[in-house]
Amino acid sequence: MDPALLHAALLPWFDAAARPLPWRTTRDPYRVWVSEVMLQQTQVDTVLRYYERFLARFPTVEALAAADDEDVRALWSGLGFYRRARNLHAAARRVVAEHGGVVPRDPAALGALPGLGRYTVGAVLSIAHDDALPLVDGNVARVLARLFRVPGDPTAGPALRRLWSLAERLVPRRRPGDWNQALMELGATVCRPTSPRCEACPLAAWCEARAAGEVERFPEPRRRAKVVAQRRAAVCLVRPDGAFLLARRPDDGLLAGLWELPAVDLAPRERPATAARRLARSLGAGDARLVRVGQAEHQFTHRHWTVDVFRGDASVTPGAGRWVTPGDLEALGVPTASRKVLAEAGVLAIRPAAASARPR
Numbered sequence: 001m002d003p004a005l006l007h008a009a010l011l012p013w014f015d016a017a018a019r020p021l022p023w024r025t026t027r028d029p030y031r032v033w034v035s036e037v038m039l040q041q042t043q044v045d046t047v048l049r050y051y052e053r054f055l056a057r058f059p060t061v062e063a064l065a066a067a068d069d070e071d072v073r074a075l076w077s078g079l080g081f082y083r084r085a086r087n088l089h090a091a092a093r094r095v096v097a098e099h100g101g102v103v104p105r106d107p108a109a110l111g112a113l114p115g116l117g118r119y120t121v122g123a124v125l126s127i128a129h130d131d132a133l134p135l136v137d138g139n140v141a142r143v144l145a146r147l148f149r150v151p152g153d154p155t156a157g158p159a160l161r162r163l164w165s166l167a168e169r170l171v172p173r174r175r176p177g178d179w180n181q182a183l184m185e186l187g188a189t190v191c192r193p194t195s196p197r198c199e200a201c202p203l204a205a206w207c208e209a210r211a212a213g214e215v216e217r218f219p220e221p222r223r224r225a226k227v228v229a230q231r232r233a234a235v236c237l238v239r240p241d242g243a244f245l246l247a248r249r250p251d252d253g254l255l256a257g258l259w260e261l262p263a264v265d266l267a268p269r270e271r272p273a274t275a276a277r278r279l280a281r282s283l284g285a286g287d288a289r290l291v292r293v294g295q296a297e298h299q300f301t302h303r304h305w306t307v308d309v310f311r312g313d314a315s316v317t318p319g320a321g322r323w324v325t326p327g328d329l330e331a332l333g334v335p336t337a338s339r340k341v342l343a344e345a346g347v348l349a350i351r352p353a354a355a356s357a358r359p360r
């Protein structure tokens with residue numbers, strides 16, 4: 001198949017059909033980079049609520065590099081996948097320290113920064129500078145797997161390598177950034193995971209899966225890692241003035257450095273009430289009368305939390321953690337999982353929607 005035919009069909013379609021998204025009005029590599037990091041594993045609708053706010057606070061790479069960890073976490077709260085924010089922040093600091101505040105244009109130098117894999121490097125350089133670099137994300141993988149009937153798990157191994165090599169072969173010298181965005185847009189709006197709108201697809205004439213009547217067969221399902229179920233107990237200690245105690249998660253691992261109600265994993269066969277009592281004692285609040293007030297569920301990529309929530313009056317001042325009121329939460333990094341638990345505890349009125357883990 002001649003790539004020029006695909007370019008001639010897809011680029012005009014993109015010019016006419018592209019959704020007007022705020023990051024499409026800029027070629028500033030820093031802004032493109034922020035949007036690409038936010039969009040990884042998160043839907044466009046969710047990112048729209050965060051992108052402008054984040055850039056209003058950190059309009060330049062220097063501003064982000066100079067920011068407190070706490071401020072960055074707070075502005076990322078609810079977007080999920082917090083490692084992305086930590087990497088973005090660390091990478092911004094390195095851009096300032098090692099590259100004079102200029103996002104490197106050399107793919108190797110850009111790819112050496114924390115959190116920047118081949119996808120992000122291709123996206124930033126092709127969109128910001130029109131460098132002819134390919135990219136493959138979930139949407140592009142789906143479109144290419146159908147166009148060329150690529151068998152196998154598209155997220156790993158030979159199938160992924162084949163998708164990258166196809167993307168490399170197809171990326172044009174003229175308008176590579178628009179081409180990459182057009183493929184992603186086609187995957188998001190037309191070549192959807194289920195019920196693709198082939199009748200409206202500008203590439204339908206060349207689509208091998210469609211010609212074979214096998215659109216639903218591609219891409220083949222990925223091999224999913226097992227989801228681990230984890231039972232936890234959380235304790236909400238409330239002072240007479242209404243303030244409640246939050247604890248900070250460890251600096252490594254899941255939800256690193258973010259705030260939550262003090263919580264523990266249940267030991268094997270341990271009852272939630274027993275775990276809550278054990279936790280209260282460790283907080284120096286062994287006298288508190290704990291009442292079970294609800295249960296929260298949260299699904300991470302490879303883990304499912306079921307959290308029994310207990311509430312009690314605090315008559316002591318525990319040594320660790322921070323006393324806060326609901327109004328303080330905006331300034332802290334409080335992830336969606338913690339907000340669900342806070343809602344069950346009755347200290348956060350609105351039960352928030354979980355950040356999506358689906359790609360754009």
Ligand code: SF4
Binds near residue numbers: 198203205
């Ligand atoms: S014809 Fe259908 S399956 Fe093929 S690329 Fe277009 S939308 Fe996807």
